[in-house]
Amino acid sequence: MVRAIGAQEIAPTRHAWAIEATALKVKAGRHLAVDGLDLALGTGVHGLLGPNGAGKSTLMRALATVVRPNGGTLRLLGTDAARTRELRRTRGRLGYLPQQFGYYPRFTVRDYVEYMAWLREMPASAVPAAAQRAIERVRLADRADKRLKSLSGGMLRRAGIAQAIVNEPDLLLLDEPTVGLDPEQRVEFRELIRELGTEACVLVSTHLVEDVVAACSDVVLMDLGKLVHQGVPADLVRLGENGGVGDSPAERGYSYLLAQHRGGAR
Amino acid sequence: MTRPLRIELLRSNAKGLALLLFLITALGVGAMYQFWWGQWLRFGYSQSTYMFVLMPLALAGGVVLGRRDRRTRARELMDSTGRPRWQRSLPAMAALGIGVAATHLLVGALGAVLTAGVVDGYLGARGFVAPLVDALVLVGAGWLGIAVGRRWGSPLLPPALAAATLVVQFAVQSMPAKSPLHHLDLMINNPPDAAWETVSTTALLARTALAAGFIAAGLLFAVGTSWASRTGAFGALAAGLAGLMFISAPGSAGQWQIDRAAQALVCADGTPQVCLTAVHAHMLKDVAPQARRALAALAKLPNAPTRAVEVRLPHLGRNDSEQWQLVKPEPGTVQFTLEIDPDTGKDPDVTDSIVMGGGTYWSGCGAPDDIAMSVSGAWLLGTDMVRMYFPPFGYLVTDHHEQEIRDALAALRALPEQEQLRRVTALRDAAARCEQELMPILTGEGEGR
Numbered sequence: 001m002v003r004a005i006g007a008q009e010i011a012p013t014r015h016a017w018a019i020e021a022t023a024l025k026v027k028a029g030r031h032l033a034v035d036g037l038d039l040a041l042g043t044g045v046h047g048l049l050g051p052n053g054a055g056k057s058t059l060m061r062a063l064a065t066v067v068r069p070n071g072g073t074l075r076l077l078g079t080d081a082a083r084t085r086e087l088r089r090t091r092g093r094l095g096y097l098p099q100q101f102g103y104y105p106r107f108t109v110r111d112y113v114e115y116m117a118w119l120r121e122m123p124a125s126a127v128p129a130a131a132q133r134a135i136e137r138v139r140l141a142d143r144a145d146k147r148l149k150s151l152s153g154g155m156l157r158r159a160g161i162a163q164a165i166v167n168e169p170d171l172l173l174l175d176e177p178t179v180g181l182d183p184e185q186r187v188e189f190r191e192l193i194r195e196l197g198t199e200a201c202v203l204v205s206t207h208l209v210e211d212v213v214a215a216c217s218d219v220v221l222m223d224l225g226k227l228v229h230q231g232v233p234a235d236l237v238r239l240g241e242n243g244g245v246g247d248s249p250a251e252r253g254y255s256y257l258l259a260q261h262r263g264g265a266r
Numbered sequence: 267m268t269r270p271l272r273i274e275l276l277r278s279n280a281k282g283l284a285l286l287l288f289l290i291t292a293l294g295v296g297a298m299y300q301f302w303w304g305q306w307l308r309f310g311y312s313q314s315t316y317m318f319v320l321m322p323l324a325l326a327g328g329v330v331l332g333r334r335d336r337r338t339r340a341r342e343l344m345d346s347t348g349r350p351r352w353q354r355s356l357p358a359m360a361a362l363g364i365g366v367a368a369t370h371l372l373v374g375a376l377g378a379v380l381t382a383g384v385v386d387g388y389l390g391a392r393g394f395v396a397p398l399v400d401a402l403v404l405v406g407a408g409w410l411g412i413a414v415g416r417r418w419g420s421p422l423l424p425p426a427l428a429a430a431t432l433v434v435q436f437a438v439q440s441m442p443a444k445s446p447l448h449h450l451d452l453m454i455n456n457p458p459d460a461a462w463e464t465v466s467t468t469a470l471l472a473r474t475a476l477a478a479g480f481i482a483a484g485l486l487f488a489v490g491t492s493w494a495s496r497t498g499a500f501g502a503l504a505a506g507l508a509g510l511m512f513i514s515a516p517g518s519a520g521q522w523q524i525d526r527a528a529q530a531l532v533c534a535d536g537t538p539q540v541c542l543t544a545v546h547a548h549m550l551k552d553v554a555p556q557a558r559r560a561l562a563a564l565a566k567l568p569n570a571p572t573r574a575v576e577v578r579l580p581h582l583g584r585n586d587s588e589q590w591q592l593v594k595p596e597p598g599t600v601q602f603t604l605e606i607d608p609d610t611g612k613d614p615d616v617t618d619s620i621v622m623g624g625g626t627y628w629s630g631c632g633a634p635d636d637i638a639m640s641v642s643g644a645w646l647l648g649t650d651m652v653r654m655y656f657p658p659f660g661y662l663v664t665d666h667h668e669q670e671i672r673d674a675l676a677a678l679r680a681l682p683e684q685e686q687l688r689r690v691t692a693l694r695d696a697a698a699r700c701e702q703e704l705m706p707i708l709t710g711e712g713e714g715r
Contacts, residue, residue, distance in 0.1 A: 064346040091348035102340030106277040118270045119347035119354060127269060163343075 015078030017042050018171045018201030019063060025071030026055075026062040033058035035225035036072065045197035047212030047233070048205040049254060050222035056205045057099050059222070060175045063203065064096040077170055092121045095169030099176045099205075101160040105149035109140055109159045112148060116163035134166040137192060139185075153180035161189070165196065172202045178211055190215035209236065213250045221257055228261040267356065274361035278334075283327035284365035287404070290323070291316050291373045300608030301457070302377075304385040305545055307464045307528060309377040310393045311457055313370075314465070317400050318435050318453035324366050324404040326428035328411020331358055332488070336419035352489035355412075359488060362408040367401040374398075385611070386548045390525045396465045399473045403452075406480020410503070413487030446511035456518045459583020461545040462528035469521050472513035479506010518582050529578055539573040546576060546604050553616050557602070560620035563646040564600065567624055567691050571600040574620055577628050587656075594630035601628035605655045618643060618652040623704070624694030631700035637667050638704035639697070641674045642690045650675070678708055 019041040026034035033055040050056050061067045062074060065087055074081040079090040103112060113131040122130060135144050138158040143151065148159060157180045164172060174193070178186050193202050193215055203220075206212060212219055213233040221229040229235070236253035240246070244256030274280065294316045295302075295309070302308035335341040344354060374397035381387040415423065435451040442448065449472065458464075482502035486495045514520055525545075532547035534540045534554035538561045542550055557574040564570045577593050595601045602620045604613045619627060623639035624646065636654075643652040651671065653664045664671070678686055693707045705711075 061342070064342075066342050066345045088348045088350070091346060094346060096343065096346040098342045098346075100339050100342070102335070102338045102343055104277065104334060104338055104340060107273065108277075111273045111277055115270050115273055115357075116343075116347070118267075119344065119349045121348045124269065 015075065016040075017075070018077055019203070020075040021072065022074075023072035024059075024062070024069055024074050026058050026067060027070045028055075028058045028067075032070070033225050034062065037222070037225065037227050039220065039227060039230070041201055041203060041218070041220075043197070043199065043201055044217040045193050045202045045204065045215055046218040046220055047216035048203055048220045048222065049207075049209060049212060050228070051258065053224070054222040055225040056222055057175055058225075060096075060099070060173050060203070060205050063171075064094065064098070064173050065091055066096075066098075088121075092167065093170040094120075095164035095167060095172040097157075097160045097164040097174045097177055101157070103148050103156070103159070106147055108145050108147055109135060109151070109162070110144045112159060113162050113166050117166045120167040122167050130166050130168070131162075134162040137165065138162045139188060154182060154185055157181060158185070158189075161192075168200075170200050172196060172200055173205075174202070175205045176207070177204060178206060178208060186211065209246070209250045209254050210248060213237065213248075221254065223258055223261055229257050267360075270357035271360050271364075274357040275364065278358055278361050279327060279330050280358075280361040280365035283324070283330075283362065283408075284369040286327075287320055287323060287366060288369045288373065290319060291370070292376075294319075295373065295377070303608070303611055304381060304387045304548060304606075305461050306378065306381040306387055306389050306393045307525060307545065308458060308461060309381060310374075310396045310465065311454060313373055313377065314396055314400055315452075315454040315457075317403065318451060319432065320370070320400075320404060321407045321452055322428040322431035324407040325411040325414075325431060326424040327366070328362060328408040328413075328484075329415035329424040329427055330411075331362055331408075332412035332415020332417075333419050333421070333423070334358075335416065337421075351491065355488050359409050359412055359484070362412065363405040366404040366408050370397055370401040370404055388528055388545045388547060390464055390528050392464045392525060395470060399470055399477060402477035403473055403480060406477045406482075406484055406506075409484025409488060410480050411484075413484050413499070416488060443516045446514075448516065449511045449514035450507070454521060456521060458522050459518070459585050460524075460579055462525050462543055462578075463522040463582060464525040464528065466515075466519075466521055466523040468513055468515050472510045475509020475513055476506045479503050479509060482506070518584075522582055524582065531575065531578075539575075541574070542576045542604070543578060549604065549606075549613065552612055553604070556616035557620060560617045560625075560647075561600070563617075563621050563648075564625045566646060566687070567694060571595075571598050571625050573599045575599050575601055577601045577603045588633050591628050591632050591634065592630055593628065595628065600625035603628065605657050607655065607657065613655070615653055615655040617647070619654055621646045622652060622654065623697045624690055626694055626697035629698050629700075631697065634697060635702065635704040637670055637674065638693060638708055640664070640667070640671045641678060641705075641708055642693050644671070644675050645678055645686065645690055674705070674708060 017040040019039060021037050021039040024034055024037040025032060048056050062069055065081060069081060077090050077093055079086050110131055113134055114127050117127045117130055135141055138161050140155060140158050140162060143155060148156060151159065157177065161177055164174065178189055181189060193204060196202050213236065216233055219231055219233050219236060236250040239256050240249035240252035242256055244252035246252040246255050291313060295312045298312045302312050335344060378389055382389050438447045438450045479502050483499045486499035486502060490496065528545045530544050531541040532544050534550045538558060540554040540557040542553060561574055577590050579589060579593065590603050600620055607614050621643040623634060624642050627634060627639055640652050644650060651664060689708050693704050696707055697704055
């Protein structure tokens with residue numbers, strides 16, 4: 001498949017970070033779920049960890065431009081997220097899998113991925129091949145013409161990932177992507193995001209510390225809307241030697257960091 | 267846009283809704299086939315009157331589709347994409363619009379095929395406009411439903427809205443015909459009386475206003491997010507409903523008008539001349555021989571008519587059987603009406619009805635003396651009886667007065683031939699002068715008076 005490449009696609013980027021947040025505040029309803037977050041993420045796979053209520057999903061929604069920040073600054077692929085009119089082009093370079101992944105049950109996998117490609121303003125001529133490639137990458141080619149309502153939970157999640165990557169986004173946001181995947185599928189998923197992370201900024205929000213350690217080049221830990229820690233997965237393993245609870249060194253490192261942060265906060 | 271539209275056509279409820287509307291219209295119109303068979307304008311009425319139920323269903327179907335994003339929680343994902351809101355709305359709205367409009371036009375096309383293709387009946391251009399306007403009303407109702415479903419997500423909303431729309435239409439039926447609210451009912455309570463009556467310009471304009479209001483309101487509600495667009499949507503909806511209420515005129519005069527092309531005479535080849543209106547022209551082949559047989563029978567009388575023509579009302583029908591007998595014929599012309607048997611699609615009494623009263627049954631004088639006219643008709647045909655068909659009642663005169671007619675006919679035939687001819691001619695001339703007492707002329711009781 002050969003397609004013409006527009007000047008826009010080969011233009012050099014003018015931003016240092018795919019995600020650049022400064023003193024970011026985002027509300028979830030009336031609650032300030034993200035409270036003064038400073039974060040800068042570039043190309044690579046970043047794991048976003050944190051307990052329930054940490055503000056991970058609210059942050060993901062703000063990064064996906066679904067909700068507007070209530071304070072601070074947020075730049076996505078070099079565009080100020082507060083400037084709604086300029087976001088259209090940026091959204092075309094985004095991929096997003098929400099935690100509560102909505103889909104039309106009567107659509108087939110192919111329908112759904114092609115429809116999302118259209119919504120992400122891909123050129124019409126590129127859509128069929130891109131959709132096929134995305135479906136193959138999540139290993140759903142044999143189910144491509146099955147209706148979404150007939151798929152298992154894990155297959156649905158993979159269809160959700162397919163729609164998120166169909167436009168080969170520069171910024172890919174995956175909120176709890178491995179929910180419902182079996183161990184084999186999780187391994188395949190890790191391979192996929194590692195591959196995607198070579199050219200794009202991939203942010204994966206998850207509760208599964210071992211997924212982050214296995215697949216991510218960078219770890220971001222949040223609690224109560226604030227950044228607790230940012231570093232490499234090896235940091236978690238190393239910190240786990242200091243204590244904490246969990247079945248693996250990384251989990252112990254994760255709980256140790258949270259305990260330290262909460263202790264400090266008191 | 268082609269790809270998402272194709273997907274929506276295949277996967278949304280547009281297909282199911284279109285099928286539902288098709289089945290309801292087809293069943294409803296099919297149940298009325300005896301009324302419209304072979305007559306395109308009457309088919310149009312039959313289809314249009316079901317708008318009272320099609321419109322609420324299109325509205326409810328739109329709500330179901332509009333609720334989809336909320337029901338499936340897909341909105342968050344959609345909101346992260348670059349397509350502007352109005353573009354995102356287009357595939358679903360277009361699919362629903364195409365579904366309901368295509369269905370309505372398909373039923374109309376089937377009617378046209380049945381009329382022109384099967385019985386070679388008349389197709390008037392105006393008859394195509396009405397289903398087109400109604401299709402736009404359905405599109406607008408569907409789009410309005412989508413907009414409503416996007417804003418209010420209750421699962422009870424689709425049935426509740428459909429039921430409420432139906433209830434409102436039934437409620438306004440009880441209002442005085444002159445009340446503007448009465449026009450909110452899309453059921454047409456006064457069907458066309460004559461076959462050449464077509465939907466009036468005011469009725470078309472009123473429904474066009476409703477369609478425009480629905481479409482504009484649906485677009486503004488579904489696509490716009492500002493207060494200005496919402497206010498505009500309410501304004502458009504109000505304007506559409508106001509247009510329906512105030513452009514429409516009450517009664518038959520507001521609903522129907524004469525299609526002059528449908529009423530124009532079409533004559534059979536050959537002589538003597540036999541002409542029917544264009545809407546009945548497809549029956550000429552069957553009617554002309556019967557009418558010529560009648561003209562030949564009438565030729566026994568002096569100064570007999572040489573031409574048979576279908577009666578044409580110069581005004582809208584008033585659902586009054588006598589109105590057909592108040593139209594004066596042209597000199598040398600005998601008039602008749604077509605009473606079509608719904609089972610056969612034919613008029614079973616063309617010859618008999620023309621010879622009634624020596625060709626004066628439809629002479630512009632109103633209700634005549636049926637018994638005397640039947641006797642003279644049978645005498646002219648040389649038969650024992652003439653049988654006039656009055657749907658849906660059948661052969662009323664014969665059924666009730668058969669023996670009386672037979673007795674009078676026997677008495678007439680007992681007279682010398684010249685006297686028989688003289689009396690029947692006298693009856694014809696008296697009937698043409700609108701005299702009411704005709705039987706004494708045949709029996710001779712009126713002699714010397």
